[in-house]
């Protein structure tokens with residue numbers, strides 16, 4: 001048999017195996033955002049800490065954080081998360097959760113925000129008491145993120161209301 005054919009026959013299954021194990025791999029937020037274009041509109045599996053949780057009419061926004069990067073996750077109301085996505089505070093670390101969902105580097109539903117639409121959420125590690133105090137610049141970072149997030153959310157809600165009233169008047 002031709003040596004090239006042999007290499008191909010051995011190499012192909014190995015390549016496929018490596019690709020499939022790659023899909024099942026849980027990413028960190030940093031890995032996901034570093035390769036945002038590659039993961040755009042694809043199914044992903046990430047793990048991070050819950051920093052904030054905002055309850056909306058149709059679901060929840062979770063603000064996830066890991067090593068100074070953060071990302072919003074949209075969770076539909078149908079998914080039960082009351083006991084597994086508790087946000088952190090100055091005294092407690094937030095729950096570490098695993099999110100399976102679809103990543104959008106520029107979400108059409110949410111004003112071009114970078115987000116994940118989750119379809120499954122599971123608890124990896126319950127939040128515990130913080131050993132170290134939160135540094136002032138970290139607090140600033142978290143607050144700055146929250147403020148910009150609320151502004152985007154406000155614009156989005158206003159847009160939705162406007163569309164609703166337009167539909168009514170038609």
Ligand SMILES: [Zn+2]
Nearest residue numbers: 107109110115
């Ligand atoms: Zn979205």
